[in-house]
Amino acid sequence: MRVMSQMAMVMNLDKCIGCHTCSVTCKQAWTNRSGMEYVWFNNVETRPGQGYPRRYEDQERWRGGWELGPSGRLRLKAGGRVKKLLSLFANPRLPGMEDYYEPWTYDYDRLLQSPAQQQIVSAPPKSLITGKPVNIEWSGNWDDDLGGTFAHKADDPMIAGIEDKVKLDFENTFMFYLPRICEHCLNPTCVASCPSGAIYKRTEDGIVLVDEDKCRGWRMCITGCPYKKMYFNHRTGKAEKCTFCYPRIEQGEPTVCAETCVGRLRYIGLVLYDADRVTEAASTPNDQDLYEAQKSVILDPFDPEVLEAADRAGIPYDWVLAAQSSPIYSLIHTYSVALPLHPEYRTMPMVWYIPPLSPVVDVVKDTGYDAEDAENLFSAIDTLRIPVEYLANLFTAGHVPTVERVLYRLAAMRSYMRDINLGDEPKEGIANAVSMTGAEMQKMYRLLAIAKYDERYVIPAAHREEAHDLESLATDCVLDHAGGPGMGEAMSSSDMGRSTRWTRVGAPKRKKH
Amino acid sequence: MTSVTFHTLLWVVFPYMVMVAFIGGHIWRWRFDQFGWTTRSSQMYESKLLRIGSPMFHFGILAVFFGHVIGLCIPEEWTDAIGISDHIYHWGALVLGIGAAMATIGGLLILLFRRRTNSWVFGVTTVMDKAMYLLLSAVLTLGMLATVVVSTGWSGSHYDYREGVSIWFRQVWSFHPSAASMANAPLLYQLHALAALCLFAIWPFTRLVHVFSVPLGYLTRPYIVYRSRGSAKKARRGWESIDF
Numbered sequence: 001m002r003v004m005s006q007m008a009m010v011m012n013l014d015k016c017i018g019c020h021t022c023s024v025t026c027k028q029a030w031t032n033r034s035g036m037e038y039v040w041f042n043n044v045e046t047r048p049g050q051g052y053p054r055r056y057e058d059q060e061r062w063r064g065g066w067e068l069g070p071s072g073r074l075r076l077k078a079g080g081r082v083k084k085l086l087s088l089f090a091n092p093r094l095p096g097m098e099d100y101y102e103p104w105t106y107d108y109d110r111l112l113q114s115p116a117q118q119q120i121v122s123a124p125p126k127s128l129i130t131g132k133p134v135n136i137e138w139s140g141n142w143d144d145d146l147g148g149t150f151a152h153k154a155d156d157p158m159i160a161g162i163e164d165k166v167k168l169d170f171e172n173t174f175m176f177y178l179p180r181i182c183e184h185c186l187n188p189t190c191v192a193s194c195p196s197g198a199i200y201k202r203t204e205d206g207i208v209l210v211d212e213d214k215c216r217g218w219r220m221c222i223t224g225c226p227y228k229k230m231y232f233n234h235r236t237g238k239a240e241k242c243t244f245c246y247p248r249i250e251q252g253e254p255t256v257c258a259e260t261c262v263g264r265l266r267y268i269g270l271v272l273y274d275a276d277r278v279t280e281a282a283s284t285p286n287d288q289d290l291y292e293a294q295k296s297v298i299l300d301p302f303d304p305e306v307l308e309a310a311d312r313a314g315i316p317y318d319w320v321l322a323a324q325s326s327p328i329y330s331l332i333h334t335y336s337v338a339l340p341l342h343p344e345y346r347t348m349p350m351v352w353y354i355p356p357l358s359p360v361v362d363v364v365k366d367t368g369y370d371a372e373d374a375e376n377l378f379s380a381i382d383t384l385r386i387p388v389e390y391l392a393n394l395f396t397a398g399h400v401p402t403v404e405r406v407l408y409r410l411a412a413m414r415s416y417m418r419d420i421n422l423g424d425e426p427k428e429g430i431a432n433a434v435s436m437t438g439a440e441m442q443k444m445y446r447l448l449a450i451a452k453y454d455e456r457y458v459i460p461a462a463h464r465e466e467a468h469d470l471e472s473l474a475t476d477c478v479l480d481h482a483g484g485p486g487m488g489e490a491m492s493s494s495d496m497g498r499s500t501r502w503t504r505v506g507a508p509k510r511k512k513h
Numbered sequence: 514m515t516s517v518t519f520h521t522l523l524w525v526v527f528p529y530m531v532m533v534a535f536i537g538g539h540i541w542r543w544r545f546d547q548f549g550w551t552t553r554s555s556q557m558y559e560s561k562l563l564r565i566g567s568p569m570f571h572f573g574i575l576a577v578f579f580g581h582v583i584g585l586c587i588p589e590e591w592t593d594a595i596g597i598s599d600h601i602y603h604w605g606a607l608v609l610g611i612g613a614a615m616a617t618i619g620g621l622l623i624l625l626f627r628r629r630t631n632s633w634v635f636g637v638t639t640v641m642d643k644a645m646y647l648l649l650s651a652v653l654t655l656g657m658l659a660t661v662v663v664s665t666g667w668s669g670s671h672y673d674y675r676e677g678v679s680i681w682f683r684q685v686w687s688f689h690p691s692a693a694s695m696a697n698a699p700l701l702y703q704l705h706a707l708a709a710l711c712l713f714a715i716w717p718f719t720r721l722v723h724v725f726s727v728p729l730g731y732l733t734r735p736y737i738v739y740r741s742r743g744s745a746k747k748a749r750r751g752w753e754s755i756d757f
């Protein structure tokens with residue numbers, strides 16, 4: 001057993017209202033730079049929907065993640081080392097700008113420069129890449145809120161296989177939001193795909209980072225990451241990704257996206273895992289067993305054997321304590337309500353999700369039944385095949401019983417707590433029906449519904465004796481100066497506007513979608 | 514200026530200036546601009562043409578490079594000694610060379626066309642890119658012309674670069690430079706060599722630095738890279754810690 005610690009996140013999807021605050025604050029903090037306009041370390045996608053970049057989950061096309069070879073060994077889906085080197089000159093599976101969108105701004109200057117006139121002056125959009133006028137036809141959230149009813153239903157790769165049911169059952173349309181950040185995987189394919197070895201996983205907290213000085217722009221990581229959370233800065237020619245806000249985490253503070261989440265749906269904490277077992281677990285033959293396999297890699301922080309091994313591995317005592325009070329461990333193991341996103345990619349993602357019960361609740365409510373009644377909800381989960389199968393495609397490689405089990409628990413909690421809130425006697429039977437006790441139910445409720453700041457975020461600060469090392473990492477941000485010394489080649493965003501003269505060409509045409 | 518000093522300048526002084534710029538430039542850039550050391554891939558903007566042009570160009574230019582290593586660095590006596598006749602050598606070189614040159618120039622034309630016509634790609638083309646492409650195209654075109662026009666004897670007179678240009682090249686590298694062999698070479702060869710020298714002079718300041726970071730280490734390293742927070746590079750000057 002080789003114990004390592006990992007900073008992990010859980011998001012409770014029932015609480016996400018799709019406000020995009022996390023995306024915006026993350027952008028303000030990390031990607032408000034030239035070359036990063038299209039980059040969303042954090043994005044919130046409406047599901048069903050295509051996601052960002054479009055159809056990123058279609059791995060037959062993008063070849064992200066790992067797959068099992070004929071001998072049952074893990075291999076990169078996009079091809080191994082030799083193939084990678086031979087395809088350096090042109091990556092055969094790189095998403096293009098059109099798969100994200102052409103970033104734009106508005107010609108605000110016109111608002112100020114136009115002489116007084118009768119018509120209202122408009123600020124036409126112009127491309128942030130060429131500086132020329134653009135027609136806005138797509139963007140990161142073009143299908144926002146269109147879940148299940150958007151024009152091209154088949155464009156969501158996760159609907160494949162259940163599409164006729166979705167079409168037939170139009171009245172049962174459902175939709176929810178899925179905020180996504182880098183998964184800081186235990187077995188990251190971005191790291192494995194980098195020919196330069198510029199991407200690394202930090203031994204202390206498992207955060208996956210890019211060494212901007214070592215990246216040479218071979219752009220293989222973009223293909224490697226099945227979640228498409230590796231981005232290419234198209235001005236600097238370097239890869240960039242979500243940093244899990246490591247400078248904040250090192251201070252014991254939550255990430256920007258979590259801190260600013262209005263739904264307070266994010267949890268951050270440490271988990272201990274057995275690094276020796278990662279490859280074995282990621283090689284589990286059956287896709288649908290990967291959830292359990294991944295769960296089993298995460299160690300029980302109270303097990304004396306684990307504690308001893310953690311000590312041997314040099315994990316500081318306060319970090320072990322943090323792992324013991326980790327909300328992540330409780331949600332994944334104690335209550336078993338959090339599930340990994342796409343375990344079938346075999347990267348062992350470390351941002352987990354509590355699947356939303358709301359699609360089920362909504363239907364029950366719409367049909368006039370009592371949506372807080374456990375029996376009603378249980379039978380709705382049983383009959384509402386579509387949302388459940390869809391959720392299973394996202395979180396369990398299609399294994400429906402696991403998703404059902406989680407939804408039963410959430411439904412039971414809803415019903416059990418209703419009685420308490422109404423001053424009625426709580427029914428222990430409801431808790432027992434989902435193999436829990438009433439006391440556990442109440443604790444889970446506390447964690448899911450009202451957990452305060454320091455219950456949601458249990459983040460031990462980095463160790464002070466390492467602090468001077470951290471400083472050299474955090475204070476020298478080469479990205480601060482795009483035209484910095486020695487960068488005669490690089491372009492700054494202001495050059496760009498100058499090189500192409502901006503001329504007005506009437507109001508932008510809009511395409512209906 | 515007499516033609517002797519002129520040729521000395523061109524074929525003795527200039528090459529060493531280029532050498533200093535090339536080596537010094539790379540050292541400087543490596544030390545001070547790790548962040549700028551990248552291919553600056555433009556594939557995100559345009560993939561279709563790049564996927565044809567770039568491999569064509571790159572495989573071609575690598576073949577051309579190794580061709581030059583053989584042609585310039587291996588003295589004629591050596592190939593004679595292992596029984597390769599002049600005739601066989603030159604026809605072999607010509608056939609392989611033309612194949613490689615066609616791929617290189619074809620690929621380059623596709624890359625240039627792409628760069629000029631695709632507004633996204635053109636928008637990120639820097640001044641250094643333009644200078645690099647200009648010189649690269651000049652070197653390749655002149656080299657191709659010199660081979661076809663002079664070596665094949667189509668121009669009437671026959672010239673064997675291995676008895677001229679190659680000797681000069683080795684003299685430069687063995688630090689016994691002499692302008693004589695170059696001064697007597699046909700004009701096309703002189704121009705080809707000059708253009709190449711100019712390209713080498715600006716090389717470290719262009720995206721061509723990517724040539725020196727071919728990631729061969731990837732073949733042997735484990736897939737997953739771990740790094741400790743503590744292994745961060747030494748504190749920058751003035752940021753040293755005062756821990757005791």
Ligand code: HEM
Nearest residue numbers: 088089218552553554555556567571574624628723724727
């Ligand atoms: C084996 C070594 C080499 C490797 C692995 C390599 C790799 C690459 C890569 C990945 C790109 C970026 C393509 C893109 O996505 O836009 C590139 C571009 C380029 N390389 Fe190389 N290269 C090598 C050698 C060379 C050599 C020897 C030359 C010429 C002297 C060269 C000239 C160029 C040029 C001119 C471009 C720009 C193409 C364009 O975008 O217009 N490369 N190379």
Ligand code: SF4
Nearest residue numbers: 182183185188190225
């Ligand atoms: S999700 Fe993050 S850690 Fe995992 S492969 Fe993608 S970029 Fe790497």
Ligand code: SF4
Nearest residue numbers: 026242244245255257
């Ligand atoms: S952890 Fe930080 S960098 Fe990553 S998505 Fe959240 S705010 Fe952005």
